Amino acid sequence: MNEIPKNIQNPKLKSGQRFSYHKQGNIHVLHKTQQPTIKINNPIFHKKISRGSYQYSNTKGNRRPRAEAQGIQNKTAFIKNKANPIPSPEKGVIRIIPLGGVEEIGKNMTAIEIGNDIIVIDAGMQFKTEDTPGIDYIIPNTTYLEERKDKVRAMIVTHGHLDHIGGIPLVMSRIGNPPLYSRNLSILMMKKRQEEFSHLPPLNTQTIEKDSVIYAGDIRIRFFGVTHTMPDSLGIVIETPYGSIITPGDYKLDQIDGVVTPKEEKEYAFLNKEKVLLLMTDSTNIENEGFALPEIKVHEGLEKLIRQGTGRIIISAFASSITRLMKIVEVAESFGKKVVLDGRSLKTNMEVCEQAGIFKPKKGTIIPVEDVDKYPPNKILIMMTGAQGEEFSALSRAANKTHKKFTIRSGDTIILSSSIVPGNEIAVQHLKDNLSRHGVHIISYHTSEEYIHATGHGNQEDIKWLHRKTHPKFFIPIHGWHSMLVKHKEIAMSLGMSEENIIVPDNGSIIEIVDNGTKMILRKEKAPSGPMMVDGFSIGDEQDVVIRDRVMLAQDGMFVLIATIDSVTGKLRKSPDIISRGFIYLKENQELLHQVRLIIKKTVEDETHGVNPINFDSIKTALGDNISKFLFQKTAKRPIVIPVLLSI
Numbered sequence: 001m002n003e004i005p006k007n008i009q010n011p012k013l014k015s016g017q018r019f020s021y022h023k024q025g026n027i028h029v030l031h032k033t034q035q036p037t038i039k040i041n042n043p044i045f046h047k048k049i050s051r052g053s054y055q056y057s058n059t060k061g062n063r064r065p066r067a068e069a070q071g072i073q074n075k076t077a078f079i080k081n082k083a084n085p086i087p088s089p090e091k092g093v094i095r096i097i098p099l100g101g102v103e104e105i106g107k108n109m110t111a112i113e114i115g116n117d118i119i120v121i122d123a124g125m126q127f128k129t130e131d132t133p134g135i136d137y138i139i140p141n142t143t144y145l146e147e148r149k150d151k152v153r154a155m156i157v158t159h160g161h162l163d164h165i166g167g168i169p170l171v172m173s174r175i176g177n178p179p180l181y182s183r184n185l186s187i188l189m190m191k192k193r194q195e196e197f198s199h200l201p202p203l204n205t206q207t208i209e210k211d212s213v214i215y216a217g218d219i220r221i222r223f224f225g226v227t228h229t230m231p232d233s234l235g236i237v238i239e240t241p242y243g244s245i246i247t248p249g250d251y252k253l254d255q256i257d258g259v260v261t262p263k264e265e266k267e268y269a270f271l272n273k274e275k276v277l278l279l280m281t282d283s284t285n286i287e288n289e290g291f292a293l294p295e296i297k298v299h300e301g302l303e304k305l306i307r308q309g310t311g312r313i314i315i316s317a318f319a320s321s322i323t324r325l326m327k328i329v330e331v332a333e334s335f336g337k338k339v340v341l342d343g344r345s346l347k348t349n350m351e352v353c354e355q356a357g358i359f360k361p362k363k364g365t366i367i368p369v370e371d372v373d374k375y376p377p378n379k380i381l382i383m384m385t386g387a388q389g390e391e392f393s394a395l396s397r398a399a400n401k402t403h404k405k406f407t408i409r410s411g412d413t414i415i416l417s418s419s420i421v422p423g424n425e426i427a428v429q430h431l432k433d434n435l436s437r438h439g440v441h442i443i444s445y446h447t448s449e450e451y452i453h454a455t456g457h458g459n460q461e462d463i464k465w466l467h468r469k470t471h472p473k474f475f476i477p478i479h480g481w482h483s484m485l486v487k488h489k490e491i492a493m494s495l496g497m498s499e500e501n502i503i504v505p506d507n508g509s510i511i512e513i514v515d516n517g518t519k520m521i522l523r524k525e526k527a528p529s530g531p532m533m534v535d536g537f538s539i540g541d542e543q544d545v546v547i548r549d550r551v552m553l554a555q556d557g558m559f560v561l562i563a564t565i566d567s568v569t570g571k572l573r574k575s576p577d578i579i580s581r582g583f584i585y586l587k588e589n590q591e592l593l594h595q596v597r598l599i600i601k602k603t604v605e606d607e608t609h610g611v612n613p614i615n616f617d618s619i620k621t622a623l624g625d626n627i628s629k630f631l632f633q634k635t636a637k638r639p640i641v642i643p644v645l646l647s648i
């Protein structure tokens with residue numbers, strides 16, 4: 001890909017918009033995503049240019065011009081939105097809309113609307129999946145809130161993990177930048193993240209403490225502290241005329257052998273007197289029996305391993321396990337070890353903790369990675385990102401010898417202090433294999449005799465404890481895949497709740513507590529809930545067309561044919577140019593190309609014979625149809641076929 005010549009810059013292309021650029025002989029082809037236009041930089045070829053892409057499909061009526069189909073789809077989506085306005089909640093009604101974080105783990109966001117006021121809890125993000133190639137990340141759909149911007153009184157953030165704050169920069173600017181309430185560390189985390197979005201307005205942050213009380217419009221809101229892998233995690237109490245709505249954010253209980261510590265009991269003591277109308281709570285670990293392992297056991301386990309280790313120790317944990325990371329530094333210090341922090345997210349998080357005043361390493365404890373060889377191996381502890389086998393993380397680079405500043409040595413001990421996030425199993429296996437080739441000792445979650453990792457989310461017994469403590473009238477399970485929410489519902493019922501008082505939501509479900517707080521219903525309307533995909537600088541919920549193209553390109557590639565037609569005779573001026581990517585190796589398929597050229601020639605002649613003036617659209621459609629069908633017959637592949645016609 002060459003640099004784009006200035007004179008073919010598409011004036012419609014706003015800065016940052018994605019485009020692709022091909023150079024073929026003298027022809028420059030520039031196309032913007034979702035914009036079916038092509039610009040050609042050759043004064044000779046200016047008469048008629050048209051573009052559309054085609055793909056052979058085995059369904060009935062099988063060849064579809066893709067560009068046209070897309071247009072129709074977009075139109076119906078538009079009409080559907082406009083024809084289905086959602087009325088405001090009636091007087092005395094409490095409306096709850098989980099906008100993200102149900103039907104999935106990640107991008108948590110819930111809106112609560114009472115009277116003229118809306119408050120929003122959390123705005124998380126989710127990383128791309130294999131279904132969304134090329135996407136940077138995904139945030140919750142904010143359409144409902146955007147349409148009611150003037151009612152949004154507050155964004156309240158429970159804690160600083162990305163599945164709760166990752167969407168903040170983009171979401172806040174879309175919903176009118178309301179005041180943003182959270183505790184100190186979370187606010188600092190959000191401000192740090194906001195630095196990456198310098199084009200957006202600054203956040204209107206309000207630092208609160210767990211004993212703060214705020215008013216968002218007429219809604220009174222209180223807080224309580226919860227135990228999680230991140231300090232400053234916050235539970236929320238929203239007061240309504242019929243009792244309060246309780247949502248603890250991510251939590252597990254601070255307990256030893258099932259006995260909740262007095263400190264933790266004290267945090268939740270207010271619930272003994274609270275009339276709880278609704279509980280909304282985390283379902284992430286609903287499938288795990290017993291209590292979640294308390295973090296203190298992990299601290300003890302890691303301390304033992306650090307004490308026993310004779311060589312260098314490398315520990316890789318989630319950069320989000322803030323409490324543990326700080327503890328590791330403290331333990332290393334106590335054994336007179338120097339600590340290296342390697343990996344961007346890890347460094348950033350520890351910097352923010354230092355700024356918040358909760359992480360206070362002694363001067364000289366933290367050393368740069370370049371200095372490791374200045375100390376004996378038993379005086380070195382290295383913390384690295386990458387226990388999930390992430391491709392460019394510090395540990396992966398060290399494992400495959402592409403780390404510029406650090407080399408793994410035989411005799412090092414590597415502790416993978418995390419579980420494997422589902423979907424990362426193969427990547428982690430590759431990582432372990434690569435590490436093993438260095439003659440290191442690997443200690444991982446499942447093989448370790450010591451506790452080296454604990455989840456930050458409560459297991460079944462933590463969850464049951466909270467249900468008993470809150471004794472809510474209504475319950476909405478959140479944070480989890482649908483089957484987890486259903487399991488959570490079953491557990492709530494096993495504790496005595498009746499089924500009609502529980503609603504398992506989908507993203508965008510509109511739930512209302514009606515009849516003076518006596519009934520909970522699910523409205524038939526839904527708030528827009530399509531995921532908003534952040535793709536470079538563009539954000540939107542209608543990028544499924546682009547994503548679908550990427551998936552198809554990944555599977556079958558593309559096939560571009562460029563035909564130059566004499567507008568007088570209707571004949572090809574020269575042999576058509578053919579470009580393909582990710583389809584088949586053209587050099588070894590000369591016979592196929594020869595046949596394709598013959599089909600192009602015949603199609604063009606058939607379509608132009610006796611026609612005046614020449615209809616370029618019909619030639620293009622016929623070419624798309626004939627070539628995609630032919631390619632499918634010969635190769636059983638369905639590349640995206642793009643005919644480009646030039647007339648002279």
Ligand SMILES: [Zn+2]
Binds near residue numbers: 159161228230250456
């Ligand atoms: Zn969390």
Ligand SMILES: [Zn+2]
Binds near residue numbers: 108163250
């Ligand atoms: Zn979370």
